[in-house]
Amino acid sequence: MESLDETEETLRGQALVWKHMFAFADSMALKCAVELRIPDIIHSYGGRPVTLAQIASRIPSASPGTPYLARIMRLLVRKNIFSANGCPPDGSPESHETLYSLTPSSRWLLQGPGSELSLAPMVLMEDHPWLMSPWHCLGDCVRTGGIAFEMAHGRKVWDFASENPEFNRLFNDGMACTSKITVRAIVEGYKEGFESIGSLVDVGGGIGGALAEIIKSYPHIQGINFDLPHVVATAPAHERVTHVGGDMFDTVPQADAVFMKWIMHDWGDEDCVKILRNCRKAIPEKNGKVIIAEIVLKPEGGGMFDEMGLVFDMVMIAHSSGGKERDELEWKKILEEGGFPRYNIIKTPSLVSIIEAFPL
Numbered sequence: 001m002e003s004l005d006e007t008e009e010t011l012r013g014q015a016l017v018w019k020h021m022f023a024f025a026d027s028m029a030l031k032c033a034v035e036l037r038i039p040d041i042i043h044s045y046g047g048r049p050v051t052l053a054q055i056a057s058r059i060p061s062a063s064p065g066t067p068y069l070a071r072i073m074r075l076l077v078r079k080n081i082f083s084a085n086g087c088p089p090d091g092s093p094e095s096h097e098t099l100y101s102l103t104p105s106s107r108w109l110l111q112g113p114g115s116e117l118s119l120a121p122m123v124l125m126e127d128h129p130w131l132m133s134p135w136h137c138l139g140d141c142v143r144t145g146g147i148a149f150e151m152a153h154g155r156k157v158w159d160f161a162s163e164n165p166e167f168n169r170l171f172n173d174g175m176a177c178t179s180k181i182t183v184r185a186i187v188e189g190y191k192e193g194f195e196s197i198g199s200l201v202d203v204g205g206g207i208g209g210a211l212a213e214i215i216k217s218y219p220h221i222q223g224i225n226f227d228l229p230h231v232v233a234t235a236p237a238h239e240r241v242t243h244v245g246g247d248m249f250d251t252v253p254q255a256d257a258v259f260m261k262w263i264m265h266d267w268g269d270e271d272c273v274k275i276l277r278n279c280r281k282a283i284p285e286k287n288g289k290v291i292i293a294e295i296v297l298k299p300e301g302g303g304m305f306d307e308m309g310l311v312f313d314m315v316m317i318a319h320s321s322g323g324k325e326r327d328e329l330e331w332k333k334i335l336e337e338g339g340f341p342r343y344n345i346i347k348t349p350s351l352v353s354i355i356e357a358f359p360l
C-alpha cells in the first residue's frame, strides 16, 4: 500500500501536469486583459480601487459580458496580475463588492497615460496566433531538425514580416517596447561603457527605439540604426539617429562601436560568426568594440530571470531560424571565431546581460 507521503507526491505530480497542460490559459487571460486595456481602465480611475461594473463601463461595447470579465479577473488576481479586496465601495458594511487595483505586474501593461515603459505590445505580439502557431511544431522540429516558423507559415520570420505589413508592425512594436525597458537597464548597468564612443551602429536595431534611448542618455553619440530595408522604411525619425537599410550578412556600417540587442540569439553559430566578422570590419581594430545585449544562460541559476532564459530558448526554437540562447562557454566560442578574443560580461537589472567584446 502507498504511504500518505507517496499518495501526496503522486497527486502533486498529477496537479503539475494539469497546471502545465493549461499554462496557456494564463497567457490568454493576460492577452485578453491587454486587448481590453483593463490595466488602463483601472489606472484611469486615478489609483482608486474599482468595481467590476466600473471596469465594464469603460470597455467599448454596448453590452459587455461582465460575468466573463469577472471570471477572467478572478484568475488574473490569483496570478497577481491584479489585486482584489472586498472593501465596501460606499463604506457601508453590508456592501462587499470586490474592488480591483493594479499590481506591480499590471503597471507594466499600461498602454495609455503612465505607459512609458510597457510590455503590452510584446504581449500582443507573442500571444498573437501568428506567433503561437509555430509552437505546435516543436515535435516536428525534433523529428526533422526543421524550422518551426517555416513549418507553420511556409517561410522564415523575416520574409513573413517583409510580406505582411500588419505582422511587421506587430513585431517591430513588440521589439521596440522591450528595447525601451532593457535599454534603461543597460544604461544603468553599463554607464561608462558608452562614454568613450563617438558613433554607434545598432545592428538589427529595428525601428531605432533602443538607439534613441541610448542617445537620450549620451547626447554626444551619433547613431546609425541599421536593419532590413522593410523595417527601417517604417521607422520614425529620432534625433541624431540615421536609419540605414541593408543586410548584416553583406556588410555593416562603419562606427566606433557596434551595439546588437537580441540579434545573435536569432541565429545559429555559423551565422553569428559571419555577423561578428562583419562587425569587426566595421569598427576600429585598436579601440573598437561590440556591445551585445543578450541573455547569458544559467540553466540552474536562481536569479529572477534565469528560468525565463530557458523559456526564451524555446521561443528561439519556435520563432527564429536556427537560433538559441547561449551560456558563457557558447558565447566565448562564437566570439573567438568571429574575431573577438577578449570579452567581459556585465549584469544589468533586466533579462539581458551586456557582453562587451574587443578585437584585440
Ligand SMILES: C[S@@+](CC[C@H](N)C(=O)[O-])C[C@H]1O[C@@H](n2cnc3c(N)ncnc32)[C@H](O)[C@@H]1O
Binding pocket: 158, 175, 176, 178, 179, 203, 204, 205, 206, 207, 210, 226, 227, 228, 231, 246, 247, 248, 249, 260, 261, 262, 263, 266
Ligand atoms: C529580435 S529582433 C531585435 C530588434 C532590436 N534589436 C531589439 O532588440 O528590439 C531582430 C532584428 O534583426 C533584424 N534582421 C534580421 N535579419 C537581418 C539582416 N540580414 N540584416 C539586418 N537586420 C536583420 C530584424 O529585422 C529585426 O529587427
